[in-house]
Amino acid sequence: MAADRSPHPGIYEVKKVYQNIWFKNKDWQKGIITIHNNFNFTNLSNYQFKWVLLKNGLPVQTDTFSLDLSPGLTKEVALNIPVIAGLDEWMLNLFAYTKNETIAVPKGHEIAREQFGGKSQQFFLQKQNETGILSIETKGNLIHFNAGKVSGSFNTKLGKLISYKYEDHSLMTGFPEPYFWRAPTDNDFGNQMPQKLGFWRNAHQLLQLDTVKLGVQNSNGLVIECNYKMTALDIPYIITYTILNNGAIKINASIDLLGKKMPEMPRFGMRLNLPKTYEQIDFYGRGPWENYPDRNTASFVGMYQQKVSEQFVMNYVRPQENGYKTDIRWVQLYDEQHRGIKITGLQPICFSALPYTAEDLDPGNTKKQQHPSDLNERKFISVHIDLSQRGVGGDNSWGALPHSPYLLKNNQYSYSYIVEPILK
Template sequence: MYMRIWDIVKVANDPTETRPLILCEYSHAMGNSNGNIHEYWEAIDSTFGLQGGFIWEWADQGLLKDAANGSKHWAYGGDFGDTPNDLNFCVHGVTFPDRTPHPALHEFKYVYQPIKVSLREETIKITNTYFYETTQALEFSWAVHGDGCELGSGILSLPSIEPQSNYEINWKSGPWYSLWASSLAAENFLTVTVKLLQSTRWVESGHVISSSQVQLPAKRDVVPHVIKTCDGTMHTEIVGDIITMSQQNIWELKFNIQRGAFESWKVEGVPVMLEGILPCFWRAPTDNDKGGNVASYLYRWKAACLDNVFFLNESCAIQNKTDRLVKIEVVSLGIAKAEEKPSTVSNKSNILFKVNMTYTIYGSGDVIMECNVKPNSDLPPLPRVGIEFHLNKSLDRVRWYGRGPFECYPDRKAAAHVGLYEKNVSDMHVPYIAPGECSGRADVRWVTFQNKEGTGIYASMYDGSPPMQMNASYYTTTELDRATHNEELVEGDDIEVHLDHKHMGVGGDDSWSPAVHEKYLLPASLYSFSVRFCPITAATSGHDIYKSQL
């Protein structure tokens, strides 16, 4: 039980072992977990003798309890005055106690789906992994999206595929090829969906049993967009420590030189950004982060004071100022602090990070942020490498181009298709019984935050930086760390947003040892990335702004 992938493959490849291998328990589903499950199934699908396993477990074993105010909540060990107890170690299912699915259930459906689709070189291979059924009772359909927008769709006519067999198509001969050939999109994705034609004893007709997405070959090299300085002029005023930049009544930015950060950002008179932009390397610990006692990620993070970092502005200077752009360079030191915020660096050994952030503010309203991070080399693997800022609470409409629509993380995202999605901030929250890091969306190319009138802010990867991990929540990281039950969470006065250049995996091989795979760890090394921000109104869209930089 809980054997690692490399161990089960080793057993299956042992020429003296003739028995099949089934994991009686694996992929411990405690809270935000079940990372690496796709890698288990890549091994199981490709290695003779591996037959699968049993996830621990199906449902969170919480009990419904009445609170003093008459509300009900899911309770666990210790909530009934029981001593001793295992706290929330009974809460490790792929569904909540009422059988509402956790986001990870999408990943399980994906790796278990009987029809697999892959693209290698010019061949699309559709594999029927059933052992006894053909595909005669199934309907195949296709859809092509360019930069998130649907270009076309239709029924995919295929001959019946025998059990344990496959059918190959040259992707250029498919009905989607003409759409790809005429597309101007930087990215084109083909999605193949498989549905049941007839109802069965367990599900109605039309039920999706498989859905796969493959990225079609790129048609051209994407040349990073350069903001043109002739796109607009702006007014700049310096009073004391505050630089105010604005363009008529369209937007206004205030930058605090002493703090080395934005003081405020208004779009059409509406306050959008209330605080930030600041580096961030901490996340609210998950159950898996806590597993392993002194070897756990959480223990090592706290020993290194990663949960208690204050950024001190070492220097802030205006590098360039014209009527079309202002360039500001900020050097910040991330210091392990005591109870009080330090005003100076008293001990260089307390410096955990040195961060260079360069902001170029254009008359068009665009802000290009270039970030270079140098962590102390003695630090353990980092929870995240990114930025944090806070938005007006009214900017609760989130629209993004990336993976979704459900929560996904670097090591649990195979089921999350790349597309255009929209949700309210409140709907992005995943109410895990014991709170922690949650609600992330992986591989985000761009994201907008807007109020009901359409006013807000746009952010995207820029200048060759990879897609981002995005998170937006009414609950601060501190609050997610503090609360022991979801119903204890208290909303903040704004929306806390994280845009991560890199985010550590959630792990899940088990929950009692540090089990995030090495490829999903973030070593304490140099990181560089860029993000583009700009104002957005009802007259524009995130898609149009993104297209302008391709």
């Protein structure tokens, strides 16, 4: 909670962990679940239950039910859900609400929730539409591509995308580049993350282009492989761009730390800048509030529509890592004319979209006496597209690390995503 008693996003996770109604899976695809009453004195007949069936992130059917279950007991419940079939991604949400108003709690207040199917990988098995007619023209170091109303340019000397347009409208103001750091959180300062992991703060600036390998255009498009080395430590980092036949760009990034004695990586991902006018955000992933890899079970996977202006959490007393979303299938940002880009993960990705850069939120190795009101908004939207970042922890704020599964300590990381225009 903030000093003014406004809730921080983490309160939703705390509430879920502390809830006294436990939903367990028996065979949820057939509507069979178990419910445990962990209250000491309260019968579950005091609550109204609701289930919502989601298909590809959108609700398709819902119903309510009641349950007479004494404290400490467990009961199997059969829900009358429709037959789940096909290659779609299905999920089942469950909620419990108060039936009656009390002095402290209003009627209809949610006291428990659960989602089944949220870790599904079914979306990523679905084939993406990549059909189109791609034309390529090479002029010196520049590769120009065109597919219908989509066009762009790639500079092989720089190893970078330098233009990407739809109907002559530039879709990005800054193109995807590697990034490994996050602005330290209060818990990060407690476990000395800024000092211990400080190498990664400017690691993106240490990447030097080694070679660019240009493939031959084939039925899948055109592949451009850019091989980098992280200077001094000779760490290989590879970005592979595949220009697809419909003008979309598939980007794969990988790093190999094998044999290198490196500190834990705060994040593995890339960032890009988008026009300030891309105020609308639609995404399919965990929401609606900010969530992180170790703080996201209360954030259900679904389809959400939000604004960029809603992403920054203003009631953190000090600027820090902020506004993250996890388990993202796709996210799109666009303006009032519906011009913008869509980013689709080929595995779950994470994103944030803020009017500030990570550098703006980072005070350095020690806390500074600054507040969100001290920040100046950028003239662009800074978007992070990550495989993941370290958890936020919270066992205590004076030394405890995030739990081991939420630390990025592997020797190798790789992920892929597709960038494409939003078609009108």
